[in-house]
Amino acid sequence: MLLKYTSKELDLCARLMRAEALGEGELAMLMVGNVIVNRAIANCLDFKNIRTISDVIYQKPGGFVGTNSSLFNSGSATTKERELASRVLKGEAYYPATNALWFYAPKKGEECKGLWFKQKNTGRYKSHCFYAPQEGICQELY
DSSP, X not given: OOOOOOHHHHHHHHHHHHHHHGGGOHHHHHHHHHHHHHHHHOOSGGXXXXXXXXXXXXXXXXXXXXXXXXXXXXXXXXXXXXXXXXHHHTTOOOTTSTTOXXXXXXXXXXXXXXXXXXXXXXXXXXXXXXXXXXXXXSGGGO
């Protein structure tokens, strides 16, 4: 599904990707981007009527903690960050975030929970655990 977005939303997406995963590298940032895009595409669960990137980023309750970070609030995204955001907004997807709607970082030394918000763990990348709904629940993602 092709997602429509504005230049401002591209920048918001890039800044949130930076805030949530900068220390984990580009691939982690792309996976966070996948979750952002998936939430805009999926009209299910906690994301009914959340249709734009702005809706996703500023969703209350249930949004991203990264919006409170100085990495998010410290100005425009870099050219590289915008390029990464553009890639996921145009449809690139990376496992284990391919169909994920949630992620979190467990405490150091802890494993990913098998279920989180009643959703199955699809895998881990560095310190991020990703979670997706079962097939058939959010048809737009599969």
